[in-house]
Amino acid sequence: MAVWKRIALCWLSALLVCLPLHAAHAGTGGVDVILLMDASQMTELGDADAGEPWLACPCLNPEHFYLKPVAVDAEEVAMGVTFPHAAPLAEGQEAAPGEITVFDEALGAWVALSLTQEYRFSHSFLSEEQAHGWQPWRYHFTRDASGAPVRIAQGEECGCFGREETAKTLASVLAASVLAADAENRVAFCAFGAAGSSRWSCPLTGSLEAVLACMDASPVQRGGDHAAGLARALRILNRRPLSERLARRAVVIVISGGEAFPAANTQRALRLAELLKAEKGAEAIPVFGAALTQQERCGCGAEVAVVGLWDGESLFLDALASDAQARFRMEDYKTAEAAASAVIEWLGFRSDGIRC
Numbered sequence: 001m002a003v004w005k006r007i008a009l010c011w012l013s014a015l016l017v018c019l020p021l022h023a024a025h026a027g028t029g030g031v032d033v034i035l036l037m038d039a040s041q042m043t044e045l046g047d048a049d050a051g052e053p054w055l056a057c058p059c060l061n062p063e064h065f066y067l068k069p070v071a072v073d074a075e076e077v078a079m080g081v082t083f084p085h086a087a088p089l090a091e092g093q094e095a096a097p098g099e100i101t102v103f104d105e106a107l108g109a110w111v112a113l114s115l116t117q118e119y120r121f122s123h124s125f126l127s128e129e130q131a132h133g134w135q136p137w138r139y140h141f142t143r144d145a146s147g148a149p150v151r152i153a154q155g156e157e158c159g160c161f162g163r164e165e166t167a168k169t170l171a172s173v174l175a176a177s178v179l180a181a182d183a184e185n186r187v188a189f190c191a192f193g194a195a196g197s198s199r200w201s202c203p204l205t206g207s208l209e210a211v212l213a214c215m216d217a218s219p220v221q222r223g224g225d226h227a228a229g230l231a232r233a234l235r236i237l238n239r240r241p242l243s244e245r246l247a248r249r250a251v252v253i254v255i256s257g258g259e260a261f262p263a264a265n266t267q268r269a270l271r272l273a274e275l276l277k278a279e280k281g282a283e284a285i286p287v288f289g290a291a292l293t294q295q296e297r298c299g300c301g302a303e304v305a306v307v308g309l310w311d312g313e314s315l316f317l318d319a320l321a322s323d324a325q326a327r328f329r330m331e332d333y334k335t336a337e338a339a340a341s342a343v344i345e346w347l348g349f350r351s352d353g354i355r356c
Contacts, residue, residue, distance in 0.1 A: 037167050064160060067119070072087055166330070190229050230252070253305045277304055
């Protein structure tokens with residue numbers, strides 16, 4: 001079972017203990033929470049398409065590291081590849097001091113790696129020039145009790161984690177927390193990727209199983225555009241019956257790595273976020289690139305929060321949240337529970353699920 005699923009189920013089990021205590025809080029009208037997950041370039045380590053190795057995010061466990069080959073493919077170097085493939089060792093050739101030899105399955109040969117520099121990552125580096133051409137999952141290591149480098153074969157078993165797993169962990173914990181907090185609460189989920197792409201969505205529901213099934217099915221998508229997810233949130237919230245739109249509180253939570261998308265995408269997303277936060281029923285002119293009907297492009301009076309994953313400060317995400325109290329940060333999958341607790345408290349629920 002994936003780590004994010006185990007964490008979500010453990011979190012839910014703890015919350016269910018409190019159900020008799022907070023069941024009396026039902027009947028308050030409930031809250032509709034839309035979880036928007038940036039699913040672009042979040043592939044877990046090891047299963048990248050051979051033609052697009054940069055859809056594989058490096059492992060973000062600070063105890064793990066990568067090593068570069070000592071000798072590399074000369075043709076790739078001539079092409080300007082920053083991290084070219086390793087060149088195979090000659091028959092009988094052994095590692096020199098400061099080197100280690102490993103078998104490269106893709107080459108079908110032994111290669112030498114340098115021990116002089118260990119590469120660790122704290123953010124998704126796929127769009128950076130320095131990353132061009134490197135296939136990081138080939139030369140991925142940790143250290144044993146004696147300090148010797150040990151190559152990692154099974155990522156999850158060794159504690160590897162990437163953006164996809166981390167984002168899903170947070171989304172699942174948030175969904176479980178919101179649904180356990182009040183019997184009338186509902187959650188919707190949307191994994192957005194390329195412009196206009198938000199096909200993996202779950203409508204507002206009180207069923208955690210339905211939300212988790214949608215998360216599990218959502219694949220990594222090429223590129224990314226926050227506007228796609230925000231437009232989906234507008235559709236979900238404005239398609240509710242009038243009585244629900246008037247009576248129920250609406251919250252949109254964006255879970256994102258914070259990549260810088262093209263300026264046009266950014267401006268479109270910010271306009272959609274402002275529309276989500278606008279007075280309920282307020283009409284707006286069409287937003288270029290967002291296919292919304294007249295009914296769907298109305299203000300929702302929604303609260304918008306952002307949880308950023310590792311990629312430092314993001315002017316776009318800061319502007320999207322606008323309220324500093326609605327901007328959260330998460331360092332790795334182990335902090336999902338802490339980040340979820342902060343968001344839950346911001347929503348007005350205690351971490352044990354009871355409304356404050």
